[in-house]
Amino acid sequence: MTAAAARLDEGLAELDRSDLRRTRRTLDSPQAAHVTLAGRTLANFSGNDYLGLANHPRLKDAAHRALDEWGVGAGASPLVSGHSRLHAEAEQRFARFAGLPRALLFGSGYAANLGILATLAGRDAEIFSDALNHACLIDGARLSRAGVSRYAHADVADLEARLRASRAAVRIIATDAVFSMDGDLAPVARLVDLAERYDAWLVLDDAHGIGVAGATGRGSLEHWGVRSPRIVYMATLGKALGGYGAFVAGEARVVEWLVQRARTYIYSTALPPMLAAVAIEAITLLEEDRGLVAALRSRIARFHAACRAEGIEPPASSTAIQPLVVGSAARAVAASQALAERGFFVPAMRPPTVPEGTSRLRVSLTAAHSDEDIDGLARSIAAVLAR
Numbered sequence: 353m354t355a356a357a358a359r360l361d362e363g364l365a366e367l368d369r370s371d372l373r374r375t376r377r378t379l380d381s382p383q384a385a386h387v388t389l390a391g392r393t394l395a396n397f398s399g400n401d402y403l404g405l406a407n408h409p410r411l412k413d414a415a416h417r418a419l420d421e422w423g424v425g426a427g428a429s430p431l432v433s434g435h436s437r438l439h440a441e442a443e444q445r446f447a448r449f450a451g452l453p454r455a456l457l458f459g460s461g462y463a464a465n466l467g468i469l470a471t472l473a474g475r476d477a478e479i480f481s482d483a484l485n486h487a488c489l490i491d492g493a494r495l496s497r498a499g500v501s502r503y504a505h506a507d508v509a510d511l512e513a514r515l516r517a518s519r520a521a522v523r524i525i526a527t528d529a530v531f532s533m534d535g536d537l538a539p540v541a542r543l544v545d546l547a548e549r550y551d552a553w554l555v556l557d558d559a560h561g562i563g564v565a566g567a568t569g570r571g572s573l574e575h576w577g578v579r580s581p582r583i584v585y586m587a588t589l590g591k592a593l594g595g596y597g598a599f600v601a602g603e604a605r606v607v608e609w610l611v612q613r614a615r616t617y618i619y620s621t622a623l624p625p626m627l628a629a630v631a632i633e634a635i636t637l638l639e640e641d642r643g644l645v646a647a648l649r650s651r652i653a654r655f656h657a658a659c660r661a662e663g664i665e666p667p668a669s670s671t672a673i674q675p676l677v678v679g680s681a682a683r684a685v686a687a688s689q690a691l692a693e694r695g696f697f698v699p700a701m702r703p704p705t706v707p708e709g710t711s712r713l714r715v716s717l718t719a720a721h722s723d724e725d726i727d728g729l730a731r732s733i734a735a736v737l738a739r
């Protein structure tokens with residue numbers, strides 16, 4: 353064996369020793385409220401399909417129709433010939449839905465965040481990044497070569513002190529709008545205020561807010577009732593909206609600059625047209641059916657009530673993400689396994705996804721869960737954590 357290969361084996365052995373080796377569970381059924389895993393059916397609290405759209409008949413119909421008309425692949429990057437009428441329509445529909453001037457369809461949320469930060473920020477910029485931001489905002493900041501100032505989680509005073517001290521030519525505040533491992537909200541209204549006072553861009557990653565937050569599921573901007581030309585808004589399509597891809601939306605000049613300069617947009621094959629059609633259908637469904645968002649809300653309230661009934665303090669989260677912090681990675685993995693034995697699929701989240709010592713069960717709720725699913729989960733969590 354070469355020394356380089358031996359290093360990999362050592363690295364893998366170290367992951368095993370510290371309970372940090374990740375394995376993929378192979379599903380034998382679509383993403384839904386119940387899934388089949390290794391021959392068993394489990395109530396599924398692991399995904400981000402918050403509105404139950406990933407396998408929704410209307411989204412599947414939209415995909416079928418687009419597939420028949422447009423084929424499978426886009427065949428080229430958007431600036432060459434991969435941009436179709438469906439892509440253009442999806443962008444227009446999303447901009448209207450989000451209440452922003454213009455939108456751009458990226459291949460994924462990860463690609464979108466890398467594109468936004470590396471394009472808006474250069475070496476003369478400073479990026480102010482919440483300590484609990486998602487990995488792709490962190491990677492986008494690195495890729496930009498800007499200075500990075502990491503402020504304490506959701507701490508507006510700390511952020512303001514850093515903005516005040518900054519001498520950078522360009523300032524960018526970057527944050528998850530709903531934090532992916534805690535389900536809590538960034539203080540968006542106060543961030544907009546700081547962005548205006550300190551002449552900064554505010555990059556909002558609403559991966560877990562779109563379809564979830566706001567009275568009609570239009571996301572965190574609706575929830576906070578904020579508008580600002582400084583907001584650069586990113587929403588993934590792979591979570592509540594049930595498909596794949598992502599939108600970046602904001603001022604027309606920002607979007608135009610991304611079209612000209614964002615390397616993750618320019619040098620990557622355009623999204624398959626059928627996924628643009630799926631995005632359009634998801635937006636249409638949300639515009640037509642207020643019941644979906646309301647159903648998710650009622651699932652969240654039910655989970656909190658069920659926790660209380662079982663003597664568990666409910667997570668301090670009003671979103672679909674409901675974390676139960678248990679501490680060590682080993683304890684989180686054991687709890688996740690014990691829940692699986694009882695028929696519930698709840699993943700253990702461990703470092704480096706969450707800070708050391710805060711390994712957790714990450715319960716994610718969807719509009720498709722039944723009362724029995726939720727009550728049974730709370731009962732099983734109480735039994736498993738009491739051990």
Ligand SMILES: *Cc1c(COP(=O)(O)O)cnc(C)c1O
Pocket residue numbers: 460461462463465486488528532557559560588589590597598
């Ligand atoms: C999932 C996620 C992303 C990445 O989006 P994809 O479309 O899955 O690449 C970005 N930000 C946050 C906060 C996420 O949870």
